[in-house]
Amino acid sequence: MSKSLGTELVSILSDLIALPSPYPPGTSVEICAYAARRLRKAGYKVETVAKTPKVDNVVARRKGKGRGPVIAFNAHVDTVGVGERANWKTDPFKAVVKGGKVFGLGAGNCKGSMAVQIWLAEELARRGLPKRGELLFTFVADEENLGPDGMAFLRKSGRVQPDALILGAQTENNLIVAERGVMWARLTTRGRAAHAGNPSAGDNAILRMMRLVGALQAHYDKTLPKRVKGAMRSTVNVGMFHGGHNTNVVPSACTVEIDRRLLPTEKVKAAFTELKRVVDGVGEPRGTYTVEFLTGTNGFFAPENGPTIAAFEAAVRAQADRKVALLNATGVSDGRYYADDGIEILNFGPGSGAQGHAANESLPIDQMVEAARIQLEVIERLMA
Secondary structure (H helix, E strand, C coil): CHHHHHHHHHHHHHHHHCCCCEECCCCCHHHHHHHHHHHHHCCCEEEEECCCCCCCEEEEEEECCEEEEEEEEEEECCEECCCCHHHCCCCCCCCEEECCEEECCCHHHHHHHHHHHHHHHHHHHHCCCCCEEEEEEEEECCCCCCCCCCHHHHHHCCCCCCCEEEEECCCCCCEECEECEEEEEEEEEECECCECCCHHHCECHHHHHHHHHHHHHHHHHHHHHHCEECCEECEEEEEEEEECCCCCECCCEEEEEEEEEECCCCCHHHHHHHHHHHHHCCCCCCCCEEEEEEEEECCEECCCCCHHHHHHHHHHHHHHCCCCCECCCCCCCHHHHHCCCCCEEEEECCCCHHHCCCCCCEEEHHHHHHHHHHHHHHHHHHHC
16 A cells, blocks of 8 residues: 555655745645646535635645534645755656655745645545535645745635644654744844945944844843744844945945744734843833834634544554654744634644755655644544
8 A cells, every 4th residue: 555655645745846836936826726626626616716816726625424623634735935946956847756756846945735635635536525514725825035925815715714723844754833933023224325434424324223223132032032832932033234335425225024933922013022122121212213013913723532532642652652842943834814813723744844845856656645644643632
């Protein structure tokens, strides 16, 4: 069974790799059409929806006859770009099987999980599942862009409202059940231009920004080390700093963009309020700076006694003869859009995170097979 299952999974993944879907530009028409055709043929009720033209998303549904949970699977169809083509040893858009692995752009992030989920959807339909509840498979774009046109759109439009959300991710078939929130903010300072030979005639916007950022860093250096939950830490990063237009001119404007990662117990609104309070406390003249909220989502922590987590723990023991590990997430997933909905949110899938966004990306076939078996058993436990 392993060999034939592996062959089937490699075939699906090869099809997906051959359908380019990099961001930019972020188009997802062909790859979503492929998934929609297969799931419609398997007996799912399928719709393809888009908030923005050419940024398609697929939602496939299959209901059981009895009452039960609503469980949604998700994988994003978009990838990063190829990058430096010379760094690739093979054609990024042609799957190559070597040494028990599949090589190609998106093999791990996230077309491998997508391939497993397509197989899973078809296999569950063949077995007449679900017997109870409702099963959804969602394949979305705009994840690499952290944009509003993918999973965020499906939630906001009310199309996907599950009790449990299982997101494909490179976890080597372990679980991520907690994720930090994220808050982005922009600071802008203003001054007065003057000749660099007479800087006192101007008002240096970069120096003003340095005072603001220095105050923020001093505040966070004192407060953030105390904000720890297990392996998760509250962090801050100054990601962009732009100012001035010529070396011999006193700069009249400067902008900085800041990334705050928040514990699940911290909230985006409070994090922005905290940042603004520190900046306002520096005492720069009114009208010489602004603090702007850019975007943000709260973190989440799935309940430890949740039925979906329990089903995964049991399935991993049965199929892989080991205890599932709970991993710490460095980045953010599309699960963040459901952080305030009180549902179980889990990231699970084959592959190593170190392979994502790298040239010569690859995915072990045996991990795909294991992921397929584990998730099949999870649904049998929850919806049979």
